Amino acid sequence: MLQPVAVGDHRAETGSLIQPFVKNAPVNLVFVIDAGRTSMMGKSALSTADRDMLSDTAVGFISQNVYLYCASEGLSTVVRGLIDREAVKARLQLRPEQRIILAQSVGYPADQEEKTAIDLQQIPDGKYPGEARYQELVYRVAVAIKNHRIDQVDIVDIGSDDFREEAAATIQNVISLQRVNVDAVSGATPASQALLKAVEDALSKAARSK
Structure with missing residues (x-):
């Protein structure tokens, strides 16, 4: 121990x-x-x-x-x-x-976000689901895009309430910075990184479906 x-x-x-x-x-x-x-x-x-x-x-x-x-x-x-x-x-x-x-x-790889860069200008307004796994947990979010900006991120499921406060702070950073590689600024934890990957998953799906 x-x-x-x-x-x-x-x-x-x-x-x-x-x-x-x-x-x-x-x-x-x-x-x-x-x-x-x-x-x-x-x-x-x-x-x-x-x-x-x-x-x-x-x-x-x-x-x-x-x-x-x-x-x-x-x-x-x-x-x-x-x-x-x-x-x-x-x-x-x-x-x-x-x-x-x-x-x-x-x-996490320093160039991970560059490889998966997402252009918000190419995503139409709407609400998009995304998910990612961390250990045994599945993180699910719904990302709202308005005027080509991340307007809102709803946490659908994070598996444990122990992470909810940190999750809220992570989401606030995403909305403030309008990008998902918050780790470069805030030193996000592995759990926060999983939440960011769920947001990225939603945006990637949205970009592919336009």
Whole structure:
């Protein structure tokens, strides 16, 4: 079970000045080895070199599994070595024997929205249904277009009331910005991204049916 150790949003601290995407990535993993738990193999003591080799290899396998999962789910991921290790170590309250190896960001493809760009000028006035899945839930919306603008987005079904407040804020951003790639501005969560995909689905269907 995950245990919180630092309150707040510290995603940016796991990156560098040349990695601005880090602060918007929905998930940033930090791989840490604990020398206090990896100093023995059976009853035999490990040398520092052997311990580091085995630990680094294990991190590589874990990272590879993350890559495989992301590939199967249409997500993007990147392993990063540029980390302010001392700052992150202090933030995560790591012990002296704990060492940061790598970080790995997980998110949605940056060019996903460009590939599916929708021209509202090509969509006639009307109300269009759309849906998208997130985990076991199906998000359903009805998007109203008026004068070639997103006039209203009704949430038909989001599967759980726990997400309703966040959903309302996401929809307000869509209407204000007149586009669905709100993630680039607000760092939308995976659930919000699913709602955005439902809106995009409605607009895509509307564009195809004109």
